[in-house]
Amino acid sequence: xxxxxxxxxxxxxxxxxxxxxxxxxxxxxxxxxxxxxxxxxxxxxxxxxxxxxxxxxxxxxxxxxxxxxxxxxxxxxxxxxxxxxxxxxxxxxxxxxxxxxxxxxxxxxxxxxxxxxxxxxxxxxxxxxxxxxxxxxxxxxxxxxxxxxxxxxxxxxxxxxxxxxxxxxxxxxxxxxxxxxxxxxxxxxxxxxxxxxxxxxxxxxxxxxxxxxxxxxxxxxxxxxxxxxxxxxxxxxxxxxxxxxxxxxxxxxxxxxxxxxxxxxxxxxxxxxxxxxxxxxxxxxxxxxxxxxxxxxxxxxxxxxxxxxxxxxxxxxxxxxxxxxxxxxxx
Amino acid sequence: xxxxxxxxxxxxxxxxxxxxxxxxxxxxxxxxxxxxxxxxxxxxxxxxxxxxxxxxxxxxxxxxxxxxxxxxxxxxxxxxxxxxxxxxxxxxxxxxxxxxxxxxxxxxxxxxxxxxxxxxxxxxxxxxxxxxxxxxxxxxxxxxxxxxxxxxxxxxxxxxxxxxxxxxxxxxxxxxxxxxxxxxxxxxxxxxxxxxxxxxxxxxxxxxxxxxxxxxxxxxxxxxxxxxxxxxxxxxxxxxxxxxxxxxxxxxxxxxxxxxxxxxxxxxxxxxxxxxxxxxxxxxxxxxxxxxxxxxxxxxxxxxxxxxxxxxxxxxxxxxxxxxxxxxxxxxxxxxxxxxxxxxxxxxxxxxxxxxxxxxxxxxxxxxxxxxxxxxxxxxxxxxx
Ligand SMILES: Nc1ncnc2c1ncn2[C@@H]1O[C@H](COP(=O)(O)OP(=O)(O)O)[C@@H](O)[C@H]1O
Ligand code: SF4
Ligand SMILES: [Mg+2]
Numbered sequence: 001x002x003x004x005x006x007x008x009x010x011x012x013x014x015x016x017x018x019x020x021x022x023x024x025x026x027x028x029x030x031x032x033x034x035x036x037x038x039x040x041x042x043x044x045x046x047x048x049x050x051x052x053x054x055x056x057x058x059x060x061x062x063x064x065x066x067x068x069x070x071x072x073x074x075x076x077x078x079x080x081x082x083x084x085x086x087x088x089x090x091x092x093x094x095x096x097x098x099x100x101x102x103x104x105x106x107x108x109x110x111x112x113x114x115x116x117x118x119x120x121x122x123x124x125x126x127x128x129x130x131x132x133x134x135x136x137x138x139x140x141x142x143x144x145x146x147x148x149x150x151x152x153x154x155x156x157x158x159x160x161x162x163x164x165x166x167x168x169x170x171x172x173x174x175x176x177x178x179x180x181x182x183x184x185x186x187x188x189x190x191x192x193x194x195x196x197x198x199x200x201x202x203x204x205x206x207x208x209x210x211x212x213x214x215x216x217x218x219x220x221x222x223x224x225x226x227x228x229x230x231x232x233x234x235x236x237x238x239x240x241x242x243x244x245x246x247x248x249x250x251x252x253x254x255x256x257x258x259x260x261x262x263x264x265x266x267x268x269x270x271x272x273x274x275x276x277x278x279x280x281x282x283x284x285x286x287x288x289x290x291x292x293x294x295x296x297x298x299x300x301x302x303x304x305x306x307x308x309x310x311x312x313x314x315x316x317x318x319x320x321x322x323x324x325x326x327x328x329x330x331x
Numbered sequence: 332x333x334x335x336x337x338x339x340x341x342x343x344x345x346x347x348x349x350x351x352x353x354x355x356x357x358x359x360x361x362x363x364x365x366x367x368x369x370x371x372x373x374x375x376x377x378x379x380x381x382x383x384x385x386x387x388x389x390x391x392x393x394x395x396x397x398x399x400x401x402x403x404x405x406x407x408x409x410x411x412x413x414x415x416x417x418x419x420x421x422x423x424x425x426x427x428x429x430x431x432x433x434x435x436x437x438x439x440x441x442x443x444x445x446x447x448x449x450x451x452x453x454x455x456x457x458x459x460x461x462x463x464x465x466x467x468x469x470x471x472x473x474x475x476x477x478x479x480x481x482x483x484x485x486x487x488x489x490x491x492x493x494x495x496x497x498x499x500x501x502x503x504x505x506x507x508x509x510x511x512x513x514x515x516x517x518x519x520x521x522x523x524x525x526x527x528x529x530x531x532x533x534x535x536x537x538x539x540x541x542x543x544x545x546x547x548x549x550x551x552x553x554x555x556x557x558x559x560x561x562x563x564x565x566x567x568x569x570x571x572x573x574x575x576x577x578x579x580x581x582x583x584x585x586x587x588x589x590x591x592x593x594x595x596x597x598x599x600x601x602x603x604x605x606x607x608x609x610x611x612x613x614x615x616x617x618x619x620x621x622x623x624x625x626x627x628x629x630x631x632x633x634x635x636x637x638x639x640x641x642x643x644x645x646x647x648x649x650x651x652x653x654x655x656x657x658x659x660x661x662x663x664x665x666x667x668x669x670x671x672x673x674x675x676x677x678x679x680x681x682x683x684x685x686x687x688x689x690x691x692x693x694x695x696x697x698x699x700x701x702x703x704x705x706x707x708x709x710x711x712x713x714x715x716x
Contacts, residue, residue, distance in 0.1 A: 218440040227427035228457050240444035
């Protein structure tokens with residue numbers, strides 16, 4: 001290792017009256033190359049642990065399939081020859097105008113309007129995934145920002161943000177839904193925004209807690225000694241140290257956002273019809289499944305269940321892989 | 332070390348820094364940790380000013396207050412002719428280039444999630460001094476100067492050894508070529524074999540760049556070799572300030588005497604003959620420091636006057652003006668602390684705010700082993716008293 005300084009014969013420490021050689025200069029520093037720390041990157045370690053996790057592998061596989069369904073939905077639709085909003089008044093309903101059971105023409109059966117449920121479930125995945133990811137990005141960005149500010153600045157600012165979090169947490173979901181209903185044009189972006197903003201509290205709390213302990217570290221003191229301002233300390237020094245936690249909890253927010261979106265749509269204040277959406281499909285089915293039209297409810301509900309379950313399992317695995325007690329990535 | 336002139340770079344007058352104690356009840360009166368309680372000192376250009384004292388005596392707080400990492404409670408700090416004690420953090424910013432710090436914990440003071448190149452590049456980034464390739468070049472120059480492989484700029488701090496990490500800290504502090512570097516126990520966390528290397532590096536840099544150091548240590552044997560002047564700190568106050576040579580030949584304050592007796596001697600014969608003074612009892616609480624001389628509950632020479640009257644920091648027994656001690660009964664040359672016993676009753680040795688020391692505890696014992704300061708410090712060769 002060339003970084004060790006050459007041993008100097010001269011006496012660099014203050015000369016002493018009867019001094020001989022320098023005090024202890026002759027001992028070489030042990031080279032760290034000898035005890036090379038294997039791939040210090042915590043990400044690589046976490047990834048390796050994830051690879052060994054069977055549940056994570058199954059969940060990842062499931063998510064890949066769901067994503068493929070969403071991406072390929074138009075292709076599959078044109079191949080089957082059924083559009084998502086196409087009404088098959090003649091072929092898709094029975095004589096009494098009721099939905100048709102699954103068949104070789106309609107794999108998942110049809111709905112009360114004679115639309116192909118299979119194609120609609122595929123298209124529904126698009127809404128769920130896009131809303132889930134976008135809303136989570138909003139939650140994580142807002143939460144990280146507020147958490148950093150509250151944790152680092154502290155004082156009055158922290159109290160204000162803490163109150164804001166309390167207020168948001170105390171608002172029942174139904175109240176939000178009813179409020180949205182009063183807005184004349186609920187739509188895609190409103191849903192993304194509402195779901196995203198509501199969930200910012202979780203990452204905000206986690207980041208705030210982390211930052212409160214991290215800001216006592218000497219490297220923050222060192223940054224202040226160099227003249228770094230609060231913004232730089234928050235975003236250059238502290239952010240890289242909380243990002244792992246943020247990603248872990250972010251991955252757990254995706255299924256929450258998907259369920260929230262489906263709930264809003266189920267209540268009729270989410271994605272407006274006729275867009276194919278699992279939540280509104282479940283709502284549509286509510287008057288039918290007891291009358292024996294089981295497929296009407298089953299397929300959208302199953303799609304929602306499998307998707308949120310897969311994201312939850314993966315999120316848990318990611319958390320386990322990065323667990324502080326697991327491998328000490330948080331010093 | 333470079334020859335000091337009489338030009339004073341830093342002057343600290345009556346510096347006070349209290350930390351509020353989180354009170355447990357609503358009706359409790361507000362309490363404070365008296366971390367630094369009326370410290371005055373001056374540091375000349377180009378010198379190394381040592382500060383020693385046990386852990387908890389307030390050395391770090393003093394250093395950080397001087398660097399204005401803290402808002403100070405009272406007192407004044409004059410740096411290079413400017414009174415900076417009341418400067419806002421914004422106003423301090425340009426001065427950060429003049430006053431730098433090297434921290435005790437070489438791991439804790441380096442951000443574990445950032446690469447070494449960007450850590451050492453911080454000074455340039457924060458003050459907009461260099462960007463891109465120019466910044467990288469200067470970072471690598473600094474790495475080379477402090478004895479690091481410049482090719483390693485892309486590594487994380489954890490990939491370096493303790494000594495190398497401290498070199499990273501030194502490189503970062505050196506980037507501005509500051510006038511003053513406050514080294515807060517820069518080698519305490521390092522292996523004995525590596526301590527001398529880092530101390531030598533600091534000495535070389537001082538000679539090359541004309542740096543002034545405040546060198547903090549809890550251990551006299553480290554500061555004695557590097558310092559021109561040494562201040563001894565106890566419970567937030569300075570008990571003795573002296574040119575290094577004077578302090579090690581004629582210590583006036585019994586606390587200095589006790590610290591000195593813990594410094595291992597190179598000559599085993601001499602070590603055996605000399606008795607080590609072990610201070611018994613813990614350092615009293617800095618929340619309610621003892622009355623009079625703060626050292627009285629542990630001092631072998633303690634007399635009634637020590638409990639009632641605060642001693643003044645001034646030259647004793649005909650010492651030159653640069654050698655001052657705060658003690659009513661300073662030690663004469665050749666005096667052996669082990670011969671003394673407190674002339675105040677145990678009951679008088681009340682620590683303000685509660686605790687009583689029993690006579691047994693208060694007695695100063697003479698034990699040959701186990702020193703107050705750690706004894707595994709590098710053995711200075713051929714240095715004797
Ligand atoms: N940020 C702080 N808040 C409260 N008390 C502190 C703080 N920093 C230091 N102290 C207290 O001040 C005293 C002096 O501490 P310090 O300056 O770290 O001593 P030293 O560096 O000599 O070991 C100690 O009693 C310590 O507990
Ligand atoms: S003043 Fe008294 S108690 Fe304090 S150091 Fe001197 S002799 Fe000891
Ligand atoms: Mg300290």
